[in-house]
Amino acid sequence: MDYTPSELMTVAAARLLRDGTVCFVGIGLPSAACNLARLTHAPRITLIYESGTIGARPAVLPLSIGDGELCLTALTTVSVPEIFRYWLQGGRVDVGFLGAAQIDRYANLNSTVVGPYDRPKVRLPGSGGAPEMAAHCGEIFIVMPQSRRGFVEHLDFVTTLGHGEGGAGRRGLGFASKGPTRVITDLCVMEPDAATRELTVTSLHPGVTADRVREATGWPVRFADEVAETPPPTADELHVLRDLLRRTAEAHGTGPGEG
Amino acid sequence: MGVICSLPDAIAAAVHDGDVVAMEGFTHLIPFAAAHEVIRQGRRDLTLVRMTPDVIYDQLVGAGCAAKLVFSWGGNPGVGSLHRVRDAVEHGWPRPLAIEEYTHAALANAYEAGASNLPFAVYRGAPAGLAQVNPHFRTVTCPFTAEALTAVPAVRPDVAIIHAQKADRDGNVMLEGIIGVQKQAVLAARRAVATVEEIVERFDGAHPNACVLPHWTLTAVAAVPGGAFPSYALGYYPRNNAFYVAWDTISREREPFLAWIDEHVMRAGPEAFAARAGRAG
Numbered sequence: 001m002d003y004t005p006s007e008l009m010t011v012a013a014a015r016l017l018r019d020g021t022v023c024f025v026g027i028g029l030p031s032a033a034c035n036l037a038r039l040t041h042a043p044r045i046t047l048i049y050e051s052g053t054i055g056a057r058p059a060v061l062p063l064s065i066g067d068g069e070l071c072l073t074a075l076t077t078v079s080v081p082e083i084f085r086y087w088l089q090g091g092r093v094d095v096g097f098l099g100a101a102q103i104d105r106y107a108n109l110n111s112t113v114v115g116p117y118d119r120p121k122v123r124l125p126g127s128g129g130a131p132e133m134a135a136h137c138g139e140i141f142i143v144m145p146q147s148r149r150g151f152v153e154h155l156d157f158v159t160t161l162g163h164g165e166g167g168a169g170r171r172g173l174g175f176a177s178k179g180p181t182r183v184i185t186d187l188c189v190m191e192p193d194a195a196t197r198e199l200t201v202t203s204l205h206p207g208v209t210a211d212r213v214r215e216a217t218g219w220p221v222r223f224a225d226e227v228a229e230t231p232p233p234t235a236d237e238l239h240v241l242r243d244l245l246r247r248t249a250e251a252h253g254t255g256p257g258e259g
Numbered sequence: 260m261g262v263i264c265s266l267p268d269a270i271a272a273a274v275h276d277g278d279v280v281a282m283e284g285f286t287h288l289i290p291f292a293a294a295h296e297v298i299r300q301g302r303r304d305l306t307l308v309r310m311t312p313d314v315i316y317d318q319l320v321g322a323g324c325a326a327k328l329v330f331s332w333g334g335n336p337g338v339g340s341l342h343r344v345r346d347a348v349e350h351g352w353p354r355p356l357a358i359e360e361y362t363h364a365a366l367a368n369a370y371e372a373g374a375s376n377l378p379f380a381v382y383r384g385a386p387a388g389l390a391q392v393n394p395h396f397r398t399v400t401c402p403f404t405a406e407a408l409t410a411v412p413a414v415r416p417d418v419a420i421i422h423a424q425k426a427d428r429d430g431n432v433m434l435e436g437i438i439g440v441q442k443q444a445v446l447a448a449r450r451a452v453a454t455v456e457e458i459v460e461r462f463d464g465a466h467p468n469a470c471v472l473p474h475w476t477l478t479a480v481a482a483v484p485g486g487a488f489p490s491y492a493l494g495y496y497p498r499n500n501a502f503y504v505a506w507d508t509i510s511r512e513r514e515p516f517l518a519w520i521d522e523h524v525m526r527a528g529p530e531a532f533a534a535r536a537g538r539a540g
Contacts (some may be wrong), residue, residue, distance in 0.1 A: 026335075050363060051285050051437045063500055064336035066286025066437045068493050079369040080285055080310070080440045089364070089383050108387075113359075117392050125334035126387060128311075130309055132364035135385035158388040174407065175385070252337075252500050 003233050005186035006145070008205050010036060010241060011233040013097070013143040013184040022046045023095045024088060024133050024216040029143045030097035032244070033184075035061060048081050048087060050129040052078045056073075060245065060251040084129070088136045090101055096137030099144045100160065102152050105198050105219045106169075107142060107162030107180035110155040117157060130160040139178040146185035164196035170197070187213050189230060193198050193222070203228040260480050263430050266486075267453060268527040269479035270296040273450045274305075275359040278417040281308040281370075281448060282315060285439030286336065287493060289315050290422040292486035292532045293454050296320045308414055310366050310440060312490070314506050317341040318524070321516050323353040329414075331361045338503050346528045353511065360393055362386060365411045370440050372413035373447025384409025418478075419448035422487045424494060426455040427462055430474035436493030438470050445472055454483040454529075456495050456538075483529045487534030496536045 003011075013033035017023060019042040025034045027049075038045050047056045050066045051066035055075030062070055071077045078087075088095065101124050102108035111130060115121030134140050140162070144150055149212065164168050170179050183190040189203040201213055201223045214221055232239075264272075272276060274280060274297055282290050291425055294315050297305075303462075306327040307316055313335055319325055321343030333341055347356035363370070368380035386409065390396040399410045421441040423434045432453045445451040453472065462469070474480070489502035509519045523531075532538075 039373070049289075051439070053437065064393045064498070066498065068287065068436065068491055071436045071493065077437055079370040079438050079442065080363070081443055084364040084367045085371070085382070108357045112388065117388075119349075123333075123340065123348070126330070126332050126360055127362040127386075128332035130263045131361040131387055131389075132386040135383065161385055162319075173385075179443075 001235050001238055003238055005205065007082045007238060007241060008230065008233055009143060009145070010185055011231055011237045012189060012205070013141060014040065015097065016141055016184070016238070017042050017045055017247060019256040020044045020095045022048065022092060023097060024048045024093045024137055026098045026130065026133075027062065029099050031061050032241070033143055034097055035244060036237070036241050037156060039244065040237055047092065048083065050080070050083060052080055054078065054087070059247060059250040063252045072156040084132060088132060091136060093136065094138045096140045098133060098142050098160070100130070100142070102147070102150055102155050103142065103144065103183065104152060104155050106164060106166045107183060107192060107199055108155055108158050108164065109142070109162060110157050111155040112159045114156050122156040127159050133177050134160045134162065135177065137177060139241035142180055142183045143149060144183075144185060146187045146213070146216040148216060148218045149240055151216065163192055166197045167195070168175070187216060200224050201227060203230045205230045206232050263426065264479050264481060266292060266296050266481040266483055269452045269481045273418045273452045273478045274300070274302055275417075276302055277304045278302075279306040279308060279415070279419050281414065281416040281444045282419065282420045283309060283439055283441045283444040284422060284487065284490065285311060285381055285410050285435040285437055286318070286498075287433065287439065287491055288422045288487050289313070289490035290420050290454055291315055291488055291490065292529045293420045293422070293452060294319055296325060296529065297509065299521065308416055310363055312341065312344065314503060315342040315508055317506070318379040318520070320344050320347050320356055321353070321510065322520055322524070323443070324452040325356060326354070327357040327359065329359045329361070329494065331363045331366045335503055335506060336506050337500070342507070343516060344515070359395065360389055361411065362389065363419055365396070365409070369411050370443035370447055374416045374443040377413055379410045379412050381408050381410050399473040410475055411472050414447055416444065416448040416451055418450040418452065419444040420452045422454045422492070424456050424492055425460045425462065426453065426480045426482070428458065428460055430477060430480045431462070432472045432474075432477060432480060433465060434470045442470060443473060444475055449475060450478040451482050453477055455480060456486070456492050459481050475502060478531065481529070483532055485532035485538045486529065487536070488536040496538060
């Protein structure tokens with residue numbers, strides 16, 4: 001069955017979520033992946049959105065982080081201070097799913113500015129819930145399309161700390177959580193090296209060459225000794241994903257976005 | 260306290276030039292009608308606090324009401340940038356706008372500290388790069404365990420403004436659905452205004468744990484059906500996603516924006532919101 005690189009990215013991200021996981025969901029691509037997991041292999045997954053909805057089961061993907069659909073399908077809805085204090089800071093969340101505009105080799109993320117903070121070339125939305133998600137979720141999965149604009153040598157601004165300067169840098173900051181453990185792109189899957197914490201390509205998507213990944217990465221990207229091939233999406237995964245995106249487009253008159 | 264009155268009277272009583280104003284509502288129940296009244300009354304030099312400044316603060320900033328913006332995520336959700344906020348920050352139009360930027364966890368904690376009558380919030384923060392550009396991120400040491408924890412000043416607005424589904428005859432206000440940080444904002448503020456979809460006799464059948472703000476926590480309550488348009492009021496009307504998309508075009512250049520404000524804010528009143536939201540009124 002034919003599929004697009006974007007569909008494979010979403011499917012590969014969804015597969016990382018085990019059934020029963022408690023997952024804090026960013027909007028956009030992460031939301032698509034998390035709901036695909038819920039509608040396929042992980043029906044008992046708990047999805048938490050920062051608007052306070054716990055156990056949301058949306059029939060269509062939310063356009064904003066606080067859509068009524070999330071609240072109406074949730075097990076319960078709590079206040080925003082409660083979601084950040086009791087549930088996220090309280091250590092109740094297994095996995096956080098994030099996207100960003102820029103990432104570096106240690107999986108630090110920028111969603112604040114491109115260019116200087118005082119005179120930005122591009123002003124992005126800012127932190128939102130991402131920095132504390134990365135601090136308090138048991139581990140972080142990052143999903144974003146791969147390009148030199150996004151995968152950069154130096155971040156213009158560190159919005160969200162991944163593995164800092166590498167090595168044990170993250171633990172020095174006092175967080176017991178693992179931080180980013182996977183980066184899923186439309187070309188490959190990366191994981192931090194066990195010692196240096198530098199992102200390393202561990203799986204290439206079908207038909208993608210190592211050179212193509214190098215061209216789309218702003219630093220000399222490392223590859224694992226044995227690079228796997230990402231299994232393609234199954235017919236069932238594609239069917240469920242396309243159905244979800246179609247329902248979403250019909251409901252909103254547009255696709256899901258940031259926010 | 261808790262006086263039921265018209266929206267113009269409510270805003271005139273509660274909002275003054277130079278105030279710190281928090282208009283809250285996390286995607287849901289955003290108090291647009293009240294913001295338009297603030298624009299019509301020509302308030303100036305406001306410090307606007309809000310976790311997610313979106314279209315509502317783009318309108319206030321573009322209309323020249325604000326001197327400073329305090330926030331943790333700024334954008335038009337699902338659409339893109341806030342063009343009026345960017346124009347103010349980058350070009351000083353219609354006047355310069357200072358920004359003070361936090362994370363969601365920081366601001367949510369800061370509101371809760373304000374409601375709790377504490378001078379600062381303490382939490383396990385990860386401000387990363389923001390700590391270099393916002394000196395209000397500080398570190399405190401736990402007196403019991405010696406752990407280093409993040410501190411930010413409490414948010415104590417002069418006035419909080421919210422929109423809710425219902426008030427009763429006494430001016431008690433009830434919110435349902437995604438309740439965001441509104442209760443904390445009201446209780447952190449010196450004065451508070453609530454607009455509501457409708458005023459009912461009593462909250463018959465309400466859940467015993469319903470989110471209710473007693474009338475004596477509010478300065479004024481005004482019935483404005485549709486007052487959260489283009490955001491939504493659960494149980495009354497859905498979010499108007501098309502308006503958020505249209506705002507990108509309306510707000511991109513100064514002249515169309517000013518024409519829009521003139522037509523839909525300056526030459527209109529709170530009664531226009533019922534029809535905009537598709538409510539009978």
